[in-house]
Amino acid sequence: MRNSMQLTVEQLFEHLWQQYIQINPQAKKIQKLFQARGETVVNDHIALRTFNTEKLGIMKIAGPFLDKGYKIVNDYDFEKKKLNAIHLEHTIEINHPKVFISELKTELFSENLQTIIAGIDAQIDPANVMDELFIASGRTWNLTFEQYIQLLRESEYAAWTAAFGYRANHFTVSLNHLTTFFQLEELNDFLLDKGFVLNESSGLIKGTPDQFLEQSSTMAAPVNVEFDHTTQPIPGCFYEFAKRYPMPKTGRLYQGFIAASADKIFESTNN
Numbered sequence: 001m002r003n004s005m006q007l008t009v010e011q012l013f014e015h016l017w018q019q020y021i022q023i024n025p026q027a028k029k030i031q032k033l034f035q036a037r038g039e040t041v042v043n044d045h046i047a048l049r050t051f052n053t054e055k056l057g058i059m060k061i062a063g064p065f066l067d068k069g070y071k072i073v074n075d076y077d078f079e080k081k082k083l084n085a086i087h088l089e090h091t092i093e094i095n096h097p098k099v100f101i102s103e104l105k106t107e108l109f110s111e112n113l114q115t116i117i118a119g120i121d122a123q124i125d126p127a128n129v130m131d132e133l134f135i136a137s138g139r140t141w142n143l144t145f146e147q148y149i150q151l152l153r154e155s156e157y158a159a160w161t162a163a164f165g166y167r168a169n170h171f172t173v174s175l176n177h178l179t180t181f182f183q184l185e186e187l188n189d190f191l192l193d194k195g196f197v198l199n200e201s202s203g204l205i206k207g208t209p210d211q212f213l214e215q216s217s218t219m220a221a222p223v224n225v226e227f228d229h230t231t232q233p234i235p236g237c238f239y240e241f242a243k244r245y246p247m248p249k250t251g252r253l254y255q256g257f258i259a260a261s262a263d264k265i266f267e268s269t270n271n
Contacts, residue, residue, distance in 0.1 A: 139165030212254030
């Protein structure tokens with residue numbers, strides 16, 4: 001049974017947001033720039049990362065959202081990065097942010113990587129995973145910088161997750177809810193002019209109107225992270241921007257994700 005503080009959906013997202021901006025203050029700066037233009041910023045979705053161990057698997061991380069009225073709408077396979085993913089939507093409140101959760105297929109990596117991940121898993125109390133705020137608990141295990149580098153050589157995703165633990169990897173501004181930007185190009189130009197560094201993998205904009213979704217993102221700024229015996233600057237979290245297009249038959253905005261685009265968005269935490 002899940003240990004619950006009976007947080008509302010809004011309170012859960014507020015916990016995640018406050019934790020997120022602690023290591024990604026550029027998101028708050030961007031929000032203030034938008035608000036100065038008279039905008040009200042609406043969050044399209046958040047993303048969480050995990051490992052596919054029995055204790056930490058994707059369904060365990062999805063639990064707090066499923067308990068609060070979310071349902072799994074789709075699943076995704078990222079063959080190149082060796083990830084599974086799902087996305088969830090609220091069953092009643094369509095304006096609640098979508099949730100994108102991915103997990104590393106640890107069995108597809110070296111014995112050394114699997115040993116490091118198993119060591120992380122062993123340090124986590126199963127009872128803590130059942131707490132609804134586990135997804136905002138950060139890193140609760142020991143990790144050396146050498147282990148981080150070993151993970152990084154095989155998977156940037158594994159290294160980031162091991163270093164930062166459980167938190168929102170990114171929040172996402174819904175361009176559809178902005179009133180002074182109509183195209184993602186305009187928004188990207190505005191951010192570049194303000195000095196923010198954007199993800200250029202496969203171009204600034206991932207996706208097309210024909211795919212009903214366009215995305216761009218900042219690059220994660222370095223954060224000083226405490227490892228065992230040392231503190232080192234490594235890429236933290238990033239801020240994403242999404243424009244959704246209406247589906248031809250229903251006229252409803254497309255609510256899913258494009259695997260090829262998301263694959264490039266993952267690279268926003270690359271060194």
